[in-house]
Amino acid sequence: MHIIEISLKLTAMPMSVQRKEAEGAEAVYKQVIEAVNTGSPKLLELTCEHQPDKKITLLTSEISAVQSYEKSGMAPGGKRPGFAFAD
Numbered sequence: 001m002h003i004i005e006i007s008l009k010l011t012a013m014p015m016s017v018q019r020k021e022a023e024g025a026e027a028v029y030k031q032v033i034e035a036v037n038t039g040s041p042k043l044l045e046l047t048c049e050h051q052p053d054k055k056i057t058l059l060t061s062e063i064s065a066v067q068s069y070e071k072s073g074m075a076p077g078g079k080r081p082g083f084a085f086a087d
Contacts, residue, residue: 001018001019001020001050001070001071001072002018002019002020002021002022002024002025002068002069002070002071003016003017003018003025003068003069003070003071004016004017004018004019004025004028004029004032004046004066004067004068005066005067005068005069006032006058006063006065006066007063007064007065007066008058008062008063008064009062009063009064011062015056015058016048017046017047017048017049017054017056018048018049018050018051018071019049020049020050022070024049025068026068028046028068029066029068031044031046032044032046032063032066033066035060035063036060036063036066038060040061041059041060041061042059042060043057043058043059043060044057044058044059044060045057045058046058
């Protein structure tokens with residue numbers, strides 16, 4: 001399972017959707033990047049393959065980061081890959 005995680009400005013919890021295949025995850029990742037690069041705010045709706053009823057709609061101007069990773073690649077203890085920020 002591949003996870004696409006999206007961080008929003010001024011929001012502590014990231015939003016995420018899942019894809020079964022790496023190609024599907026890459027397509028969603030590129031879709032988010034393209035939506036942010038348009039420059040004008042718009043709504044972006046994403047669905048989850050793991051939970052078919054799960055939908056999220058984001059305002060593209062509020063997206064601050066996006067990452068894609070494979071769920072089986074998670075470290076022991078449940079830590080997600082990515083950057084850690086110190087205070």
